Amino acid sequence: MSEADHAAVGAAVTAAEKRTDGEIVTVVAPQSDSYHDVALHWAVLAMLGMLALLAAFPWTAERGWALVDPWATRSPTGGLLAVALVLVTATFLLARLLLAWMPLRLALTPGSTEARRVRRRAVELFRVAAERQTRARTGVMLYLSLAERRAEIIADAAIYARVAPEVWGEAMGGLLTATRDGRPGEGMAAAVERIGAVLAEHFPRTEGDINELSDRLVEL
Structure with a gap:
């Protein structure tokens, strides 16, 4: 991920959070497991x-x-x-x-094995970086694993209770398509924009909301 990618994703997070009480964390990893x-x-x-x-x-x-x-x-x-x-x-x-x-x-790794390992790694990172890190339990993590070309969106308790997992399909689809085309930064920025739209619908920004989690892209 280039400096421009980091800047674009960070800016997308900042823009998205202006419309919602939700907090978006973005993480990209070279791979999720050694296999x-x-x-x-x-x-x-x-x-x-x-x-x-x-x-x-x-x-x-x-x-x-x-x-x-x-x-x-x-x-x-x-x-x-x-x-x-x-x-x-x-x-x-x-x-x-x-x-x-x-x-x-x-x-030679089965797709189902990759999917499980990516999901497991995403959940592990979410528990450290975003789960219960906000007062209203409104954290969301967008995780991209480059080697597997797979992504996960993990949501905190309050969001999970209101937003069905399939709602994130559009954001996930666009991100994976861009990643396969060699544009992971652009894909993550677009996915963040879509996640922000969903959060704004269910958790619109209220007066006194503060930025509780970092907007920058975390590259492992």
């Missing part, structure tokens, strides 16, 4: 796949032993098991090495 378990699962699957290949084509282990002892007329059982162990171990380590590259790891 180490996903990499491990795929590495184990690759290892089991190698075992399956050796079972289906046992002559490959014999060829491997022939490289070790080209003069042998018969491959010993221990030698074949040693070759199998080497191939399985090499497969596991190679898979782990390849999956250290985050784009590949994300590409």
